[in-house]
Amino acid sequence: MKRRTLLTTGAGAAAAATLGLPARAQDTPKIGFIYIGPVGDGGWTYQHDQGRLEAAAHFGDAIETIYQENVPESADAIRALSQMALSGADLIFTTSFGYMEATVEAAQQFPDVKFEHATGYMRADNLATYDSRFYEGRAIEGLIAGHMTKSNKIGYIGSFPIPEVIQGINSSFLHAKKVNPDIEMVVIWAYTWFDPAKEADAAKAMIEQGVDVILQHTDSTAPQAAAEEAGGVYTFGQASDMAAFKPEPRISSIIDNWGPYYIERIQALIDGTWESTATWGGMAEGHVVIGEITDVVPAEVKAEAEEMIAAITSGEYHPFTGPIMKQDGSVWLEEGEVATDEMLLGLDFYVEGLTGEIPS
Template identity: 55%
Template sequence: MPLVGGRALAQEGPLKVGFIYIGTINDNGWNYAHNQGRLYLEEQLGDAVETTYVENVPEGPDCERVLRELAQSGHNLILATSFGYGDYVIKVAQQFPDVKFEHATGYQRSENVATYNARFHEGRAVCGTIAGHLSQTGKAGYIGSFPIPEVVMGINAFALAARKINPDFTLTPVFISTWNDPAREADAARAMADQGIDVITQHTDGPAALQVAEERGLVGGFGQGADMSAFAPNAHLTAIIDNWGPHYVDAAQAVIDGTWESGDRWPGLKEGEVVIGPYNEKIPAEVVEAAEAVKNGQIDGSFNIFTGPINDHTGTERVAAGVTLTDQELLTMDWYVEGVIPPA
């Protein structure tokens, strides 16, 4: 149910779980996927939980107000689902030490603040493999929100995978400084198409770039956060689907049981938190087979896209042959691999 503000005393009964979203639950991407996780939580735990969600909460002072209202109105577990909420989560958590907070894609923790994420870059490696096989121009575009490590990691994973197929493959990222602005996303996609780019992917929340790919008759693109094939049935090649539900069930149950502890959680394809959607029927069988090999290799541990040798975009070796980047190195990634054309 939507948030009803006002102070209320904590009460016996269902665990009250609050979610804040940067966009709308109908964005068909990031926020939609988190809300599907909320619905899964209700389905699995039934009367043991009562959930609240607040949409369109910007990454700024308004986030602090919403977090505080949720805590004041008896919510004992609050999920903040966008990167830029981090400072406000920490601040409000200090004022409500008995409330548990979890911050998606964040890095700041305290006794009552945990972080959780998903290895989206594993899905990007699958998508990059498909792009490397299918692109006719050898040029792809990547519409990003902000150049934070999470996004840079995805850009690099996509480029590395594509260049394993086509060593001359290039990837051009464009940052639009927002997670969800359909007009900006569409404009960026059109500009890419005008430059001869025939595969477009994105780390933004909606299907606008895919719709442009459909309109322009490009080779295609990839859904972000959820299956977006309904918006671009020809251009949608596959999707990285975020499956947050099991984590939300685990977190809520831990609070109910009194076993919740602060920490960090970063699962991926192996754990089923990152899921590769259905492949478009137009993709040749051998390309699907190659994509599945990359997916399954990451699940069984036999393949890691960030195992060297890896050069950066200047040609300087960053990762020696046989060496695999650590999680900490991935989480602080601020450089681009060979084949990426950095924004000016």
């Protein structure tokens, strides 16, 4: 199996011949991945790369996978995509929201290449989108956080104020408040997906404000380390299990399980059945997984969390079920009303009880 970064394969078959390396078989699909962070970030990018490796193991020598890490959400993205397409990639996955416009541009420039953009919404004949219902996992985290806090203050480190992150903030707060009506949530925006220093600073600022349970929508393990250093503060693994911090401060996690999706889509490419689709999977599809709830969490709280996991997975319960009020006191969802996907994909407000404003 050939598993190399784009930086070592981007020159293509001509360069391989010059270097005396075996050229790739013309009928071997080449699958590319563009990453926002390093593969060792311990969170989002790490988990996408675990999905790549799972697909590589599944298909063996039937495919070749390549990747480029640390690609900024800027003009660098279109350059990386163009380089990858010119290197012979047949299917390219772009794994961050901010790559959307670059992916659209690349899909137009390279109509014979298939593209898939994670967390986006813009599609074309050769451009699909895929996402996970992370808010389902945030509901479980919120329930546990509401029980575990002693100060009644929990924190959420936000990356960027996009609907995906706002869904997570609202879902976790709503479910914390259901089990603890006195709960308060401190939200700090880091304006980054991966910056350990900024993430650590956000965690420390929260702890100084009395927060003793931290949720995050950023990708490094820095908040876990800050909580561990402070002592008496609980955290949740983000995107990956972050198991190095078990049994505490990391008391559970939300795991993005990308492998099955990557295998399915690569198989469709091989079979010639690939089509542009919009996928939004959750617990029911195995895309969102709750990691081990450690024994630091009381047995009755763990049982309550597992009951909610089962209810969400079966479709019996939706985390955004009314009555739910907006922050300004107006009605968002009536009693028993369930938020539609369209509502959630455009979510741009806090629910009642959250303080502060969402940055523009």
